[in-house]
Amino acid sequence: MNKWLIILVLLVSELACATNLRGRVDIRHPYTGDLYPASSASVQLIVITNFGLQVVYSYFTGSDGMYYMPNIAPGNYILRINNFLDYNIQVFNTPYQDLPPVLVQ
Amino acid sequence: MDREIAGIMLSFALYLTYFLIPLVPSILIYKIFPNSSVVASGSFSGLKINSSGAFAAYLITLVISINALSETEKRILEIRNPSEPTWSIVGRLELKDGEGNVINNPLLFDLLEISLEPRVLSSANGDIHFKIPGSPDGSPPKRMITLDVKGFGRGKINLTSDSALASSNIVVNEQARTIEFIEPIEILTMTQPGQRYSETNYMTPVTGAGQ
Numbered sequence: 001m002n003k004w005l006i007i008l009v010l011l012v013s014e015l016a017c018a019t020n021l022r023g024r025v026d027i028r029h030p031y032t033g034d035l036y037p038a039s040s041a042s043v044q045l046i047v048i049t050n051f052g053l054q055v056v057y058s059y060f061t062g063s064d065g066m067y068y069m070p071n072i073a074p075g076n077y078i079l080r081i082n083n084f085l086d087y088n089i090q091v092f093n094t095p096y097q098d099l100p101p102v103l104v105q
Numbered sequence: 106m107d108r109e110i111a112g113i114m115l116s117f118a119l120y121l122t123y124f125l126i127p128l129v130p131s132i133l134i135y136k137i138f139p140n141s142s143v144v145a146s147g148s149f150s151g152l153k154i155n156s157s158g159a160f161a162a163y164l165i166t167l168v169i170s171i172n173a174l175s176e177t178e179k180r181i182l183e184i185r186n187p188s189e190p191t192w193s194i195v196g197r198l199e200l201k202d203g204e205g206n207v208i209n210n211p212l213l214f215d216l217l218e219i220s221l222e223p224r225v226l227s228s229a230n231g232d233i234h235f236k237i238p239g240s241p242d243g244s245p246p247k248r249m250i251t252l253d254v255k256g257f258g259r260g261k262i263n264l265t266s267d268s269a270l271a272s273s274n275i276v277v278n279e280q281a282r283t284i285e286f287i288e289p290i291e292i293l294t295m296t297q298p299g300q301r302y303s304e305t306n307y308m309t310p311v312t313g314a315g316q
Contacts, residue, residue, distance in 0.1 A: 026307070032208055032294070078311075085310045103307040 019091050021045070021069040023099035025061050025081060037065025038104050045069055046078040053078070115181045119174060127166035135159035192239045192246055194262070196286030197232055200254070202294050218253045233290075245270055245277055245284060252292060260292040 027038035038061060045057040056077065059067040072091050079087040081102050089099060135158070145161035147154055156164060198217070200208040214231045239246045250262035263269045264284065270277055276285045 029294075031210060031213055032202060034202060079308075087308045088311050089308075100308045101305055102310075 018071040020096050021072050023067055024101040025065045026101055027104050039063045042082050043067040044080040046080055126170050127163045130166045131159045131163035134162045193236055193283040195234050197289045199289030200292050220251050254292055258292050258294040260290050
């Protein structure tokens with residue numbers, strides 16, 4: 001019984017350290033200036049390690065411009081959009097985290 | 106110059122030529138050989154001819170020149186009555202986004218391209234006015250016209266059927282050969298409706314942070 005309790009506590013503690021990230025990539029219409037979701041945008045979550053940059057998660061946005069990255073450990077990351085736009089982000093120790101939208105011109 | 110006016114003027118010039126050219130040899134014959142006996146007799150256009158002197162010379166030259174100028178007359182008739190007369194399309198464009206809102210950006214009209222299948226012309230401005238070939242029988246043209254604003258969207262003008270031409274938005278003037286649109290011709294953006302976002306606070310990129 002104690003053994004199962006210890007395993008359960010370990011699992012819960014592990015889950016508590018993972019965050020589900022969510023965000024959106026927008027694009028500005030070249031003529032009207034209106035904002036629209038950027039579909040098929042490449043989104044990478046990158047962490048800086050002693051061995052250099054390491055891609056933690058990769059995602060391509062859908063027609064709604066949204067990206068989802070489950071079970072991301074808290075810490076500092078780089079969010080890279082379309083392989084050229086970099087954003088410094090901080091992932092907190094919360095179940096869900098919404099990142100501010102990103103604008104691709 | 107209008108094709109029909111040019112045709113009428115050419116016809117008039119041709120008939121003048123019919124009349125004047127035979128006069129030249131007949132006057133010459135009359136002046137140089139006043140006593141010569143030129144005789145012309147036979148039937149011409151159902152009439153029995155029997156003349157002499159300068160007038161006979163005139164008649165002979167006239168008959169010869171009619172044959173020579175008949176080919177020219179055919180060409181002039183083709184100009185006056187072309188097999189595909191042109192029609193004028195008159196209307197105004199209106200740009201709309203996916204939610205039906207009108208977009209006022211005159212610069213977009215500079216990107217307009219009008220295409221026909223088969224392709225015959227291109228023209229661009231906010232107010233459109235262009236000519237397209239009509240039907241061989243002189244009735245309004247039966248064509249689908251695509252108006253393409255590059256990178257923004259496209260609109261279509263459907264003239265493929267009589268019912269399309271009878272639309273309340275279209276005024277067909279067969280005498281002036283114009284097809285006029287009362288309401289603006291809509292050009293819709295390629296973006297799907299309901300996707301537009303409002304302005305918000307975006308993250309600021311750190312250029313080269315990962316380099």
